[in-house]
Amino acid sequence: SLKNPEQHEILSQLNADILVVVAYGLILPQTILEIPTYGCINVHGSELPRWRGAAPIQRAIEAGDKTTGVTIMQMDEGLDTGAMLAISRCQIDPLETSGTLYEKLAALGCKTLIETLQQLTKGTLTAVPQNDRDCSYAHKITKSETEINWTESATIIARRIRAFNPSPTCYSLIDGQRLKIWQTSTDTDNPGRGSAGEILSAGSDGLLIQCGDQSCLIIKEIQLAGKSRLPVAEILKSKADMFACGKILGV
Template sequence: MTQPLRIIFAGTPDFAARHLQALIQSEHKIVGVYSQPDRPAGRGKKLKASEVKELALEHNLPVFQPQSLKNDEALAELTSLNADIIIVVAYGLILPKAILEAPRLGCLNVHGSILPRWRGAAPIQRAIWAGDEQTGVTIMQMDEGLDTGDMLHISRCPISTTETSASLYTKLAELGPDALIETINKLANGEITPEPQNDELANYAKKLSKEEADIDWSMSALQIERNIRSFNPWPMCFTQMGGQTVKIHQAQVMLQSGDPGQILSSDKNGVVVACGEHALCITQLQPQGKKPMAINDFLNGRSDWVTPGTILGENNE
């Protein structure tokens, strides 16, 4: 039988809330939930609680939302909860050394990659961007470095050739909670041997940017297609077409060639655009102010936007 632990949970988005739900359903006791302060959201810019806070309040759990943990007051408040362990999942605030060392079992983090590959802010997206064939969830003991702590558990999953960040996020959000509970139970019973990371195999998953989503047609079709999937649902790859910005939702690589950005053909099967290497057949896209649409719907009234010979990425009227 597992010895119940007193747990502080720290997290903010839906991905974290799914892990909190698993802890709520376990035999362990949650003594406090930390989440980012409420943020303005929506057209009215009203303050909105995070998914983690909303779930915690539903279950009458004490919620803490400090702006920072780097002061004596925050440390005193946290240590007063007398937790055995802190679980951190996509929290968004840095935990100083004093807090990392406060619980007797330290702090665990759920990270969306197979460490030491893709340390950093965007591991799910960068795995698709790089063409990785698999990824997973690593449960690690936190230290002062960036995702550098000893590994306690790894769960793996394949990355399909049609995977988007949204679909892979869902897979890992289902994989992570079970891995977390298994790890906590083994840790409570002294059944885990931490495994140090090999720093020589590490790389960094930098944040995505809107600038990076602006399609550079001189790239290979293979890389652009990966970008389209890895930047979905944010920031979404886009290009200039018909004098406006159009988001690209789906495309596939074609073994054709031409000047980068040049439209080679346009019909019900897709808009074929030459890239630095090979070509890309766009099959779903989204004009400004419209919902994503299949190529047939797009061509109704917009076929002049994609006349063969047109160069995308320019402000063509």
Template structure:
């Protein structure tokens, strides 16, 4: 039985809270939880604690919310907990060297990819977008670089052909906590061995932005289909069209598949529109849109949308491409 470690946990969203729950359920002791300051949320813009803070308070765990760690008083507060290790999961704040060196065993991070592939802010989404066959979580010893620390352990999972970022997130949220606890058990017994990353194999998962969610029909249908799955639940792939009132309609694309196109038609041209789907020519092959969401509406099968808005999708007409 490994000796219990005294742990400081730092994180913010639900993904991090799942890992905190895994530690709460383990034999290790959570001495404090760190998270960002409460932020306005909802229509009333009421200050709302993040998922990690809510879970910590529910278990009577001390919560610290420093703006950053530049103030020596915040550094001293963290040191006063005499933690063996600090676990960081989607925290959102950079840790200076003085913090990385404070816990006896340093700081470890749970990252949602098989490092060194997909360092950075959006590893789950970029893995789906790239068509990777496999991903996972990496538990690494943190250093001053961005996801560059030595790797202590990995846990892998397959990416299915219909995987969305939402479904892959769920897989990793189940995979990560067990991998974290097992890694901490090894660290407690002095059996953990960290492997340096090969920087030559590294690539970077850039943060998503709304502009790239607008489908660019010049791209191949295969790539666009992956983007549609990668951008769920945010920023959601979109098509833009001008309606009969000359108003711009931003329509979210929930589901599509790749079909044979007509290379004689310009990318963005609607080849056909019926209850089976709306087929749009792409740079290579075509994309059949099967589930869409009009502004202010729920996601619907294309057949239902065509019943009320068939004039938006006339064969031979173009759909607006990327701005």
């Protein structure tokens, strides 16, 4: 947490011009923030003030945001509340996962950070305060969120599966066994008339699952406990009975 006086002394002896923080997850004390000549800056994976906090990438996908970005901010004693030095934006693709978006933002963050450091040392940057009225908080992901609730709509479930891919990964139960779900799509042509979590069909396209709001989800890639992740079509070759029509996921 850098609150130890010895750690403070070590940083002071570096005579650093600037301190850059990326995905640190803790608030720096004011005594640390005041050490570098140009202060401490943070590379944050969202368009602040939207999605302050621990899981901005996952929460943006889960919420169905169309765009996100990287914010370079001057750190203060709050949680991602400091004045903004630069923002770079990018699209969130329809099939984006947190894994692919992380890679996209990492590259964007490196580029934006270098540009920001160059301008900061030249004195050509103006820090812009955040508007707290527009802020939202990206809460840390809990284990309870990863179990799929089939009474929710297919759109909401599909977003969460992509948001939690590759970690911590969404799952459901079948015959009491945990089933990780990696890839899905929504089926807008089939309103469905089954019970929540019911397997309506199983075939080469995947498992058609009844969700809430008379919506359906197609599960395309899964992982059984202790096994590798595979397309549903491959697993059905040896586990067809396990995924028979009429069975209910979540029990």
